[in-house]
Amino acid sequence: MPRKNWGFFMSVLSDAEYMEMALLQAEKGRGTTRPNPLVGAIIVKQGEIIGKGYHKKAGQPHAEILAINKAGDNAKGSSLYLTLEPCCHTGRTGPCTDAIIKSGISRVVYAIKDPDPRVNGKGAKILRKAGIDVKSGILKKEALKQNDIFFGHNKNKKPYIILKLAQTLDGRIATSNGDSKWISSDLSRKFAHRLRSEVDAVIVGSSTVRTDNPLLTVRNFKGINPYRIVFSNNFNINPKCNLVTKNKDYKTILVGDKKNLDDVNKSIKKNNLIYWGLKSNKSTSVNMHDFLAQAYQFGIKSMLIEGGATLATSFLKENLVDKCYFVIAPKLLGNGLNSISDLKISKISNALKLIDSSVNKSGEDFIISGYLNKG
Numbered sequence: 001m002p003r004k005n006w007g008f009f010m011s012v013l014s015d016a017e018y019m020e021m022a023l024l025q026a027e028k029g030r031g032t033t034r035p036n037p038l039v040g041a042i043i044v045k046q047g048e049i050i051g052k053g054y055h056k057k058a059g060q061p062h063a064e065i066l067a068i069n070k071a072g073d074n075a076k077g078s079s080l081y082l083t084l085e086p087c088c089h090t091g092r093t094g095p096c097t098d099a100i101i102k103s104g105i106s107r108v109v110y111a112i113k114d115p116d117p118r119v120n121g122k123g124a125k126i127l128r129k130a131g132i133d134v135k136s137g138i139l140k141k142e143a144l145k146q147n148d149i150f151f152g153h154n155k156n157k158k159p160y161i162i163l164k165l166a167q168t169l170d171g172r173i174a175t176s177n178g179d180s181k182w183i184s185s186d187l188s189r190k191f192a193h194r195l196r197s198e199v200d201a202v203i204v205g206s207s208t209v210r211t212d213n214p215l216l217t218v219r220n221f222k223g224i225n226p227y228r229i230v231f232s233n234n235f236n237i238n239p240k241c242n243l244v245t246k247n248k249d250y251k252t253i254l255v256g257d258k259k260n261l262d263d264v265n266k267s268i269k270k271n272n273l274i275y276w277g278l279k280s281n282k283s284t285s286v287n288m289h290d291f292l293a294q295a296y297q298f299g300i301k302s303m304l305i306e307g308g309a310t311l312a313t314s315f316l317k318e319n320l321v322d323k324c325y326f327v328i329a330p331k332l333l334g335n336g337l338n339s340i341s342d343l344k345i346s347k348i349s350n351a352l353k354l355i356d357s358s359v360n361k362s363g364e365d366f367i368i369s370g371y372l373n374k375g
Contacts, residue, residue, distance in 0.1 A: 076104030185363030197223020
């Protein structure tokens with residue numbers, strides 16, 4: 001509702017409350033907008049919402065354009081609430097600042113500045129120059145968190161790394177004989193598909209491919225299938241596994257030591273896989289920094305690490321993980337495979353810590369999420 005009702009009295013909502021509505025609009029695009037961010041818009045006039053919209057997909061109209069189209073001529077003299085600073089450049093679509101000015105909107109309130117160097121404050125400047133009242137920073141923290149991937153890779157110029165681990169209460173990801181189906185609940189596995197829809201690539205190790213034969217696609221959730229990256233130093237992968245035989249979209253990438261590229265199984269080469277041969281470091285595994293540079297150059301701006309313990313440990317050791325999701329099942333094994341191997345930490349004071357963490361229920365599981373404190 002656009003207004004609060006107390007008997008015969010009515011009160012127009014605050015900027016923060018309207019922005020909260022815009023954030024809810026933005027959330028509707030989760031899983032379908034990448035590489036673009038989630039953006040929502042609300043247009044208000046005299047306490048009434050006359051237009052709203054959210055960005056659905058890259059190349060399609062931006063949220064504010066959809067809201068302006070719904071408001072029509074009534075947009076004149078209204079206020080626009082937007083979760084991200086409006087763009088002022090021509091990409092797949094035209095500058096949103098032009099449409100805002102043309103619509104007659106008199107006030108624009110946005111949550112956070114667009115880090116894209118083509119915008120980055122320029123959008124707000126253009127609107128102010130046109131005589132529009134502009135206000136920013138409303139629910140900035142919430143907007144930043146909603147688009148943490150987008151802001152993360154724009155700030156650091158490297159892929160944003162998310163680690164997801166499903167484990168028992170005692171930290172096991174499988175029994176001692178490798179059985180892991182299923183540690184987490186059905187609802188938690190659907191959540192994993194949602195995470196896949198939000199990233200450009202999913203990463204697993206060759207042992208996970210051998211044990212689980214995963215598809216690594218988005219199912220039970222709307223979204224675009226990510227690239228599927230397999231770490232295998234010698235490029236040794238079963239030519240009959242799902243990631244090879246069902247590579248219809250040509251999105252399976254094998255990462256290994258470039259010295260072993262010439263020895264790749266010929267039967268695998270026929271399946272249109274992508275090969276990244278990189279230098280190995282002293283521990284005989286691929287240099288992670290070289291890998292991230294290669295991925296970023298390729299256009300991969302975000303990654304989800306799904307398995308297994310060796311891969312998770314490698315990224316954690318290098319302090320490359322940005323965000324973590326620990327899916328904790330209320331089960332005990334007492335023995336089995338650990339979710340994380342030795343991180344070479346000898347003091348509690350040096351422990352890796354999650355900040356801005358939260359706990360949510362997922363079926364019978366608990367999901368602990370947070371950002372890795374990089375000191």
